[in-house]
Amino acid sequence: MFETLTQGFSAAREKLSGVRALTEENVSESLRDVRMSLLEADVDLVVVRDFLARVKERALGERVETRVRDASGRTHRVTPGQHFVKTCAEELVALMGPVDASLQRRNGVASVMLVGLQGVGKTTVAGKLARHLQKEGSRPLLVAADVYRPAAVLQLQQLGERLGVPVHVGAAGEAPAHICAAAARRAEAEGFDAIVFDTAGRLAIDDALMQELDEIAAATRPANALLVCDALMGRDAVNVAKAFSERLKLDGLILTKLDGDARGGAALAIKAVTGVPIKFLGTGETLDRLEAFRPEGLASRILGMGDIVGLVRDFEEVVDEKEAEADAQRLLKGRFGLEDLLKQLKMIQKLGPLREVMAKLPMFGPMAEHVEESQLTVVESLIGSMTPDERARPEIIDKSRAGRIARGSGRRSRDVRELVDRFGQMREMMASLGSKSGLLSRVPGFGNLAGAGMPGGFAPGALLGAGTSRRELSKRKSSQKGKRKQARKARRKNRRR
Ligand SMILES: Nc1nc2c(ncn2[C@@H]2O[C@H](COP(=O)(O)OP(=O)(O)O)[C@@H](O)[C@H]2O)c(=O)[nH]1
Ligand SMILES: [Mg+2]
Structure with a gap:
């Protein structure tokens, strides 16, 4: 869905990533990418012209707040690039809106x-x-x-x-x-x-x-x-x-x-x-x-x-709320095994084609087109060949166990090791970020699997690491390292209290 437009806006955002201020020149340059993608997306010409004019006027006309305070009172730095994206988002909403999904009734019908x-x-x-x-x-x-x-x-x-x-x-x-x-x-x-x-x-x-x-x-x-x-x-x-x-x-x-x-x-x-x-x-x-x-x-x-x-709405359709709550509780306590992962993967599959699900996740959106459904099958078959004990505590999977699992599932030992490694990282991430995550924590049962807004934060996705470019992976890795460091710091601080 919308790959053409997403590429255009991503290119525009990237161009503004290092700039210190929005200028006539850099905004025009960025909007060129947007214009091209809009035309390629077959958007009506008049609509394209008006949209670009409005974004440009606002991007250049408004004072860019470099610091904003969020609901919890914390301040965040805002870059000119982010301001530009926010302007684009608001203008897209104005263009496509308003929200009007209600059906009218006459005499109750x-x-x-x-x-x-x-x-x-x-x-x-x-x-x-x-x-x-x-x-x-x-x-x-x-x-x-x-x-x-x-x-x-x-x-x-x-x-x-x-x-x-x-x-x-x-x-x-x-x-x-x-x-x-x-x-x-x-x-x-x-x-x-x-x-x-x-x-x-x-x-x-x-x-x-x-x-x-x-x-x-x-x-x-x-x-x-x-x-x-x-x-x-x-x-x-x-x-x-x-x-x-x-x-x-x-x-x-x-x-x-x-x-x-x-x-x-x-x-x-x-x-x-x-x-x-x-x-x-x-x-x-x-x-x-x-x-x-x-x-x-x-x-x-x-x-x-x-x-x-x-x-969240999709999830509400397929998820049993009570069960999700119970799952979340167990995750919070760190009791989380590959069996749970399998359950969640099945749930994801119920939501629709994987790449569509991914497209709705922040950070994963741009990668969604690289995702292959078959990765899910690989993970499923690997977990399928494990004993209950191995599923509960993947860390016990040594070389000989990995060999057996690989043979049983018709995969390679390397696949087993990768799954176990990634799962370990994921658990560590969960432990450090856990329920503190923002928006994603509202997804029933997923809150604790996900560090919102963090690349690789969506655990099952991170686990698949499907078709991810090397650059993306290394970006992810360094960010994970950063997060882990932060988490260690936070834990130390907590202990001191
Ligand atoms: N991929 C996809 N196919 C759809 C969608 N809606 C309808 N179709 C397909 O489009 C074709 C025509 O749909 P139909 O409801 O018979 O159209 P009608 O002639 O307007 O009644 C069928 O093959 C549907 O399965 C959709 O949202 N996505
Ligand atoms: Mg018909």
């Missing part, structure tokens, strides 16, 4: 009419929204209003079946507006408090389609008319959205297929060009891949700074 071209993901979104509404405690009814392709009805029925959500289907030859009106009456009679109309699309916008959508809207007066857009279409998605918004009153946008979109041009420009707020993002084919839109999360992912809040 959350009615949603989905419109959009063919193949953009309307039917998939219908299923995802039904699931979302279910999770919020509503009772949704799905309505198959795409009557032109029998397969479309079947597709919705299959989704409904999987979710246990009834699907309203019209009679043969019944007009879409008629079907939808009948479904709305049925919803009222049968006590459904949410209804999602899955309408037909076309390859391009035409009058017949608009006419049909007008009729459905008039017949059902949906509380939410949402346009579904395919992010992979880039600037075309934006143009289509503009044309739709000029013909139909839209309450929101849903951007789909962001998981496959390396450029991100549509996400950046679509709100600015249409004036219609983004409500949800589709980030995969399965029904759980729907995210409520948060511009801050997207902006920080674009800037390569991760999206902790998004990650």
